[in-house]
Amino acid sequence: MWRDQPRPAPREHDEHDLQTLLPLLTTAQRTWLLEAVALADADHPWVARRLQAPRRRGIPGVRSGSAGALVARRPNRALADRRRPGRSTSERRARYALGVCANPPVTDFVAGGYLLVQPYHPPQGRPPSMMPADLLPSPLLTSSSCLAEILPSEWAFGTWLPAVSREERERSASAWGIPANAIDGLIAWAAERVREGRVLHDDAFADVEVAREFAATFLPRRRDVRLLGLGLRREQVAEYLRDVARRDEVAFHGCGAPNGVRDGVARGLPLETGGQDLGYEVTDVVLGQARDSWLCFPVQHQIRDELAIRPGSNGLLQSYEEAARVAEWCATNDVGCGPSVWRAWRIVEYDVAPR
Numbered sequence: 001m002w003r004d005q006p007r008p009a010p011r012e013h014d015e016h017d018l019q020t021l022l023p024l025l026t027t028a029q030r031t032w033l034l035e036a037v038a039l040a041d042a043d044h045p046w047v048a049r050r051l052q053a054p055r056r057r058g059i060p061g062v063r064s065g066s067a068g069a070l071v072a073r074r075p076n077r078a079l080a081d082r083r084r085p086g087r088s089t090s091e092r093r094a095r096y097a098l099g100v101c102a103n104p105p106v107t108d109f110v111a112g113g114y115l116l117v118q119p120y121h122p123p124q125g126r127p128p129s130m131m132p133a134d135l136l137p138s139p140l141l142t143s144s145s146c147l148a149e150i151l152p153s154e155w156a157f158g159t160w161l162p163a164v165s166r167e168e169r170e171r172s173a174s175a176w177g178i179p180a181n182a183i184d185g186l187i188a189w190a191a192e193r194v195r196e197g198r199v200l201h202d203d204a205f206a207d208v209e210v211a212r213e214f215a216a217t218f219l220p221r222r223r224d225v226r227l228l229g230l231g232l233r234r235e236q237v238a239e240y241l242r243d244v245a246r247r248d249e250v251a252f253h254g255c256g257a258p259n260g261v262r263d264g265v266a267r268g269l270p271l272e273t274g275g276q277d278l279g280y281e282v283t284d285v286v287l288g289q290a291r292d293s294w295l296c297f298p299v300q301h302q303i304r305d306e307l308a309i310r311p312g313s314n315g316l317l318q319s320y321e322e323a324a325r326v327a328e329w330c331a332t333n334d335v336g337c338g339p340s341v342w343r344a345w346r347i348v349e350y351d352v353a354p355r
Contacts, residue, residue: 018046103277103320109231109346111271112285113204113264114211116219116352117141117226118176120148120315129298136300140315143230143281143347144293149175151214152260156183157190157202178218186218203260204230208272208350215352228278230261231271231346233320241266243341244285261285275348279316280323282330284340294326294342297335316347 025033037044119139122131142148151157155164155172164172170180178186193199198210205211211227219225232240244262262285282294294303295315304310307325312318317326323344329335330342 104233106231106271106277106346106348108234109271110234110237110265111267111269112230112232112261112345113200113206114208114227114229114272114350115143115204116151116211116215117143117228118149118224119226127298129301131295132300135304135310136295136315137311137313140295140311141226141228141278141347142293142295142315143228143345144283144291144296146291146296147293151176152190152199152202152204154202156186157194157199176219177222182218189214189217200260200264204264206264208274211350212352212354225352227350227352229271229275229346229348229350230264231348232265232343233346234268236343237265237268240341240343247341259285271346271348272350275350278314278347278349279312279318280320280344281316281347282323282327282342282344284330284336284342292336292340294330294335299330299333299335303329317344320344320346 034046037046120142121139122133122136143150145153153172155169169183173180173183173186190199193210194201198206200206205214208227208229215222215225215227241262244259248259284292294300295311300311303326307322307329309317309322309326317323327342327344331340335342
């Protein structure tokens with residue numbers, strides 16, 4: 001068997017390639033790579049080192065301790081010590097089970113935009129640490145474009161990134177059941193709505209009505225599509241906009257990349273009425289789309305054990321208190337790839353077709 005063959009001595013350029021690659025990988029990607037190497041050779045020196053990437057530095061000027069602060073990794077015990085005094089783990093679990101954790105009124109939240117999403121089905125055969133089946137349902141709801149199919153998206157609404165190939169557009173459209181002969185009309189529709197300001201770049205719909213218009217025009221036969229609104233706590237808006245600007249200055253060299261969710265938040269408009277509260281998701285919004293969710297990384301068991309917090313039956317967190325603590329945990333523990341601005345977003349669902 002190939003596994004019984006003697007392992008060749010490590011090559012210098014392999015080590016160099018690894019050290020170059022590691023800082024670019026997410027926690028989830030490093031976990032996958034570690035498991036793949038261990039499967040091939042459990043005694044490989046990279047397995048013993050657990051493929052730890054060099055620690056990233058925070059961004060100067062971003063306030064430490066805030067929900068989205070970029071801070072150096074600290075012992076998890078420090079975060080556990082900041083739990084609300086006088087409340088035991090069992091009591092917190094009981095409060096979670098009874099659903100009595102505090103939730104601010106929806107009027108306290110500013111709309112970052114609205115999305116059409118397909119429920120996400122975690123893949124079969126995934127490692128136990130990734131989206132653990134004992135904590136997460138299938139399907140689940142997420143606003144993360146690194147997990148679910150989400151519209152708007154750059155394949156049809158792109159206003160800044162280089163042109164997407166026709167083949168990629170057709171592949172992306174097919175995931176929504178949109179025929180290839182409808183793509184040109186869709187792109188023209190999208191460009192006009194972007195010019196009107198009713199679509200925020202390629203990141204979010206500006207209001208519920210334009211999302212419904214898109215669904216009625218291009219997705220008339222889909223019954224699994226959900227219309228979600230993203231809301232950020234109003235008191236966090238100024239800090240969030242400042243942190244995103246500083247992150248983008250470092251990550252994108254001040255190129256002024258469009259960010260639709262950022263622009264949506266900057267409008268200061270409340271979430272539209274008539275929706276149903278679903279819960280909260282902790283995400284890092286990059287280039288406008290909620291690309292990274294805390295669900296993208298193998299941290300759910302650790303957060304359950306340390307904070308006594310677990311997702312609800314739809315995959316979302318059920319209180320703002322819990323979501324804010326998870327956001328702080330992700331920032332404190334350096335979750336993500338590159339500078340991150342973790343925030344707790346309120347998720348509100350609206351009818352795709354008006355009643």
